[in-house]
Every structure is written in C-alpha cells, then in structure tokens.
Amino acid sequence: MLKRLAIMATLLATATTTFAVDAASGVTKFDLKDGSTVYLFKDGKMSMEDRLGRTVGMKPGHVMETRDGQKIIMIGNELARLNRIKAEERGGY
Numbered sequence: 001m002l003k004r005l006a007i008m009a010t011l012l013a014t015a016t017t018t019f020a021v022d023a024a025s026g027v028t029k030f031d032l033k034d035g036s037t038v039y040l041f042k043d044g045k046m047s048m049e050d051r052l053g054r055t056v057g058m059k060p061g062h063v064m065e066t067r068d069g070q071k072i073i074m075i076g077n078e079l080a081r082l083n084r085i086k087a088e089e090r091g092g093y
C-alpha cells in the first residue's frame with residue numbers, strides 16, 4: 001500500500017509525462033514521440049520497442065524524446081529481458 005502511494009505521488013509530481021508503471025514488475029513504460037516505447041527496469045536499465053511492438057536494439061547513451069518532449073538517455077540495451085516480459089504477457093514462451 002505504501003509502495004502504491006509512493007508511485008501515485010511520483011505520477012502526480014510528473015503528471016505531464018506519458019508513462020505507465022506496472023506495479024507487479026516495477027517496469028515503467030515511456031511513450032516516445034516516434035511511436036516507440038522505452039521500458040525502464042527497476043535496476044535502471046532499459047529496453048526499446050518500435051511502434052509495431054518489436055523489440056529493437058539501441059546504443060546506450062542515445063537520447064530519446066517522449067511524446068511530451070522530455071529527454072531520456074538510453075541506459076543498457078536489455079533485448080532478452082524485454083522479450084521475456086513480452087512472452088510472459090502472451091502467456092508463456
């Protein structure tokens with residue numbers, strides 16, 4: 001409950017940001033200007049998904065822009081990790 005309140009507080013503090021937090025996994029998704037999505041993991045590393053939902057690689061250090069104009073710097077390039085999450089969402093491997 002406290003954790004959920006903390007997440008709510010964070011969401012309110014950055015109300016203009018286009019992102020969503022999955023409470024179970026702790027993964028935060030950001031919508032980018034070009035239609036792709038950034039997945040931010042609890043340990044600070046990230047994965048990318050293109051506008052068609054395909055996992056794509058990106059060099060760490062690359063600057064991305066969210067739909068509302070905020071800049072995110074790519075940290076890590078967790079391809080296998082994102083594929084595993086998406087497989088779990090589909091209901092298995």
Ligand SMILES: [Cu+2]
Pocket residue numbers: 038047048058062064074
């Ligand atoms: Cu990226």
